[in-house]
Structures are given as structure tokens and as C-alpha cells.
Amino acid sequence: MRARQIVEEVVFAISDDAPDYLDDAEMTVFLRSLNPVVAAVYCAWVSTGFMDSGGLFHVYGTCCAEMIQRAAYGFRLLGKDDVACALELSYRAFAGNVIPASQTERSAGLNAWTDREDANTETPEQQSLAGLEYKFDLADTYDHTEKLLRQYRFEFVLPKL
Numbered sequence: 001m002r003a004r005q006i007v008e009e010v011v012f013a014i015s016d017d018a019p020d021y022l023d024d025a026e027m028t029v030f031l032r033s034l035n036p037v038v039a040a041v042y043c044a045w046v047s048t049g050f051m052d053s054g055g056l057f058h059v060y061g062t063c064c065a066e067m068i069q070r071a072a073y074g075f076r077l078l079g080k081d082d083v084a085c086a087l088e089l090s091y092r093a094f095a096g097n098v099i100p101a102s103q104t105e106r107s108a109g110l111n112a113w114t115d116r117e118d119a120n121t122e123t124p125e126q127q128s129l130a131g132l133e134y135k136f137d138l139a140d141t142y143d144h145t146e147k148l149l150r151q152y153r154f155e156f157v158l159p160k161l
Contacts (some may be wrong), residue, residue: 028065040071048141079148094109
């Protein structure tokens with residue numbers, strides 16, 4: 001198998017056991033039970049699809065806080081520092097740069113962010129994020145899996161069933 005196929009096999013195997021992406025409590029427990037490297041790559045892998053189809057902030061409506069935080073580390077492991085940085089900057093949409101642990105709070109924070117934009121009262125933080133989701137490209141996100149496997153190969157070995 002090629003490197004990308006190995007990582008995909010691990011991601012798909014994790015997906016089979018994972019709870020709903022939006023279930024903050026269950027997903028947090030689940031992710032903490034995984035190897036941290038594998039959990040981070042899994043979160044980045046999953047969130048890429050959401051970001052690709054709906055933009056950076058779409059991930060907040062489809063993933064729990066723990067997944068979003070771990071995704072940034074996963075993007076760094078996959079060699080996509082630009083995506084990791086963009087994701088970390090997006091935390092500014094919330095008080096204290098902390099992603100709320102409930103979907104309702106995340107939605108409220110993002111709605112308040114949008115309301116300020118609509119009212120033409122952008123904060124300096126919002127101005128710094130203007131167009132952020134267009135400043136990175138997800139097309140080659142997984143092209144670095146060969147390097148990832150060389151560095152973390154033992155984390156990605158699938159047990160024989």
C-alpha cells in the first residue's frame with residue numbers, strides 16, 4: 001500500500017467507530033481514547049471535506065470543538081501550516097479565542113460575528129479575518145502523507161483482525 005492509502009485505511013477504520021461529529025461529549029471521549037497523532041490527522045482529514053464544501057466556518061456547524069482544535073494540529077502534521085493557521089485564527093470568532101463546547105454556543109458566536117459584519121461594525125479581529133477562507137488551498141492537503149508515515153509510522157499500523 002502507498003502512504004496515503006495506509007492513512008486512509010486508518011481514517012476509515014476510525015470513522016466506523018466514531019460517534020456523531022457534532023456530539024461534543026461523546027466525540028471528545030472518543031478522540032481522547034485514540035493516539036494523539038492519529039486523532040489529529042483523523043480530525044484534519046474529516047474537516048477538510050467540510051471546509052472544502054462549505055468554507056472554513058462550515059466546519060463549526062459540522063464538527064465538535066475537540067475535533068476542530070485537533071484538526072489544526074493534524075494539518076500541521078500533514079504539512080499544511082497555512083490551513084492550521086487559518087483554522088487557529090478562526091477561533092477569534094469566539095470569546096477568549098476558545099471554541100465553545102456546544103453546537104448552540106458555536107452557532108450563537110458565529111451568528112454574532114455575522115451580525116456585526118452585517119451592521120457594518122467590524123472589529124479589528126474581524127478585519128484581520130476578512131477573506132480568510134480564500135487564503136489557503138485544500139487541494140494538496142494529503143500530499144504529505146509519505147513524510148507523515150515516515151515520522152509516525154508506528155501510530156498508523158493497523159492491528160491484524
